[in-house]
Amino acid sequence: MLVGNGKSIVNGIAIGKIKIYKEPERIINENTIDDPAAEVARYEAAVEKAIAQQNVLYEKAVKDAGKDIAEVFLVHAMMLEDDDLNDSVKEIITGQKRSAEYATQKGYANYAQMFADMDDPYMKARAADIIDIQGMVLDNLLGLDSASMQGTEPSILVADDFAPSQTVKLDKSLLLGMICREGSSNSHTAILARSMNIPALMQCKEVDDSWDGKDAIIDGKNGCVYIEPDADLRKVLTARHEEDLKKEALLQELKGKPSTTIDGYEVHVYANIGGPSDVGAVNQNDAEGVGLFRSEFVYLNSKEEPTEEEQFVAYKRVLESLAPKLVIIRTCDIGADKTIDYMNLDKEENPALGYRAVRICLTRKPFFKKQLRALLRASAYGHLGIMFPMIISVREVRECKEIMEECRQELIKEGYKIADNIQIGIMVETPAAVLCADELAEEVDFFSLGTNDLTQYTCAIDRQNAKLEPFSDTHHPAVLRAIKMTIEAGHRHGTWVGICGELGADTTLTETFLRYGVDELSVNPKSVLPLRKAIRSLDLSKPATVIGK
Ligand code: PEP
Numbered sequence: 001m002l003v004g005n006g007k008s009i010v011n012g013i014a015i016g017k018i019k020i021y022k023e024p025e026r027i028i029n030e031n032t033i034d035d036p037a038a039e040v041a042r043y044e045a046a047v048e049k050a051i052a053q054q055n056v057l058y059e060k061a062v063k064d065a066g067k068d069i070a071e072v073f074l075v076h077a078m079m080l081e082d083d084d085l086n087d088s089v090k091e092i093i094t095g096q097k098r099s100a101e102y103a104t105q106k107g108y109a110n111y112a113q114m115f116a117d118m119d120d121p122y123m124k125a126r127a128a129d130i131i132d133i134q135g136m137v138l139d140n141l142l143g144l145d146s147a148s149m150q151g152t153e154p155s156i157l158v159a160d161d162f163a164p165s166q167t168v169k170l171d172k173s174l175l176l177g178m179i180c181r182e183g184s185s186n187s188h189t190a191i192l193a194r195s196m197n198i199p200a201l202m203q204c205k206e207v208d209d210s211w212d213g214k215d216a217i218i219d220g221k222n223g224c225v226y227i228e229p230d231a232d233l234r235k236v237l238t239a240r241h242e243e244d245l246k247k248e249a250l251l252q253e254l255k256g257k258p259s260t261t262i263d264g265y266e267v268h269v270y271a272n273i274g275g276p277s278d279v280g281a282v283n284q285n286d287a288e289g290v291g292l293f294r295s296e297f298v299y300l301n302s303k304e305e306p307t308e309e310e311q312f313v314a315y316k317r318v319l320e321s322l323a324p325k326l327v328i329i330r331t332c333d334i335g336a337d338k339t340i341d342y343m344n345l346d347k348e349e350n351p352a353l354g355y356r357a358v359r360i361c362l363t364r365k366p367f368f369k370k371q372l373r374a375l376l377r378a379s380a381y382g383h384l385g386i387m388f389p390m391i392i393s394v395r396e397v398r399e400c401k402e403i404m405e406e407c408r409q410e411l412i413k414e415g416y417k418i419a420d421n422i423q424i425g426i427m428v429e430t431p432a433a434v435l436c437a438d439e440l441a442e443e444v445d446f447f448s449l450g451t452n453d454l455t456q457y458t459c460a461i462d463r464q465n466a467k468l469e470p471f472s473d474t475h476h477p478a479v480l481r482a483i484k485m486t487i488e489a490g491h492r493h494g495t496w497v498g499i500c501g502e503l504g505a506d507t508t509l510t511e512t513f514l515r516y517g518v519d520e521l522s523v524n525p526k527s528v529l530p531l532r533k534a535i536r537s538l539d540l541s542k543p544a545t546v547i548g549k
């Protein structure tokens with residue numbers, strides 16, 4: 001038995017025969033040609049066909065992986081229309097009197113190298129996209145069909161790397177798993193594999209052509225592949241695989257069904273996300289909306305403070321992809337454990353109790369206004385909720401709303417369209433907010449309980465300090481009472497109340513939260529369907545079976 005190790009993309013198990021996925025052999029005519037005009041025309045026709053193919057791939061990827069992830073193919077279509085790239089290829093054809101294939105090979109390779117030489121990791125990664133479209137243009141010129149490379153039997157495909165267009169073109173019903181010698185865990189291929197829920201290993205250096213046709217098992221949980229596994233291991237992993245499949249099938253049956261208890265109590269199950277790349281997971285797991293978009297990841301993923309335009313693009317992408325679902329974007333929650341160099345925040349004695357979240361925003365007004373303007377502009381593209389974190393007083397909420405109003409007036413004057421159905425809410429994650437919940441509820445449309453911070457502040461347990469684990473009780477009665485008080489206070493004033501902290505996904509507390517009257521639970525995308533299952537098995541007309549009632 002041989003073992004290969006790599007970076008696992010999906011936790012599951014894949015069992016099947018290995019198929020080495022090889023590019024079709026592209027034989028390029030390197031001789032000089034007589035009729036450059038005819039070659040230019042051939043090149044243009046091949047590019048046109050490749051653009052049409054990108055649009056087909058886009059439609060397929062929207063279905064398989066979601067609109068956001070599919071966008072790579074629109075980018076490819078745009079790259080294929082790039083004048084500089086096309087001029088450089090035509091220049092090789094006419095200047096050097098070479099075939100369209102030769103010019104495509106050289107011209108695209110130069111262009112890819114230009115991206116590969118860039119410092120910015122995002123731009124660097126675009127080199128792979130250029131190589132991808134180069135392959136399509138070449139196949140069109142040479143009359144090759146790469147779709148046939150997958151074969152007709154279900155298999156685990158192995159390659160040095162898969163281009164995004166290759167991944168999307170694969171017949172999913174025949175695709176058991178994927179293994180790449182190269183490829184980063186953030187490559188488009190990895191993103192596609194993740195959103196299609198296909199076990200995949202990246203950077204598996206042991207990949208070898210001799211694996212072709214052999215029995216194999218990918219163990220995504222342990223990031224490895226076993227080639228010709230022995231009988232005992234096969235038995236254990238097959239049992240785990242069957243168990244996973246059963247669970248998955250049960251969960252898939254819940255897609256499209258409401259999160260309603262047996263006695264008819266409906267609660268909305270939303271997803272927590274960190275940015276546009278999570279939109280596919282929201283759709284795949286059938287979340288009804290986004291209850292928490294941690295916008296600070298847009299800041300954390302950037303070397304410099306993101307501009308209004310950059311933020312607008314990120315928020316718009318999420319809102320547009322998920323419309324008409326509600327997407328609640330939390331304003332920047334920087335500070336405490338989330339520090340960023342360009343923010344120049346002082347080192348503090350007690351960062352969790354320090355200068356963070358809305359405290360930064362209210363004292364750095366231009367910074368806050370940039371985000372609010374981006375959010376308000378994006379609101380025209382979907383159903384937006386704006387949520388302020390770490391609130392402890394009515395004064396803070398009013399100030400946030402005043403600054404938002406100032407932004408709204410400016411934008412209207414500048415001619416921007418702003419939605420009129422934006423919901424405004426706050427995170428209830430401090431004991432102060434719980435105790436002032438009646439007054440705060442008068443100010444907003446919704447509350448979202450941030451149970452991670454609420455637990456840390458209520459129990460005076462630093463959530464970052466592993467030494468305190470023995471003292472920590474995630475079901476502490478004080479936290480449960482705080483949740484109950486908040487829900488009741490919200491409802492007294494017509495304010496809906498959700499939970500977006502980790503406790504929302506704790507199915508041992510689902511009955512408790514529903515009995516408290518919670519309106520929404522927002523959890524990581526993978527927990528959406530298990531939570532829906534838990535909700536649908538409850539009957540609140542029966543006596544309570546759990547703590548906290
Ligand atoms: C929380 O505090 O519960 C919460 C959802 O926010 P974060 O974990 O991002 O602080």
Ligand code: MG
Pocket residue numbers: 389429450452453
């Ligand atoms: Mg928090």
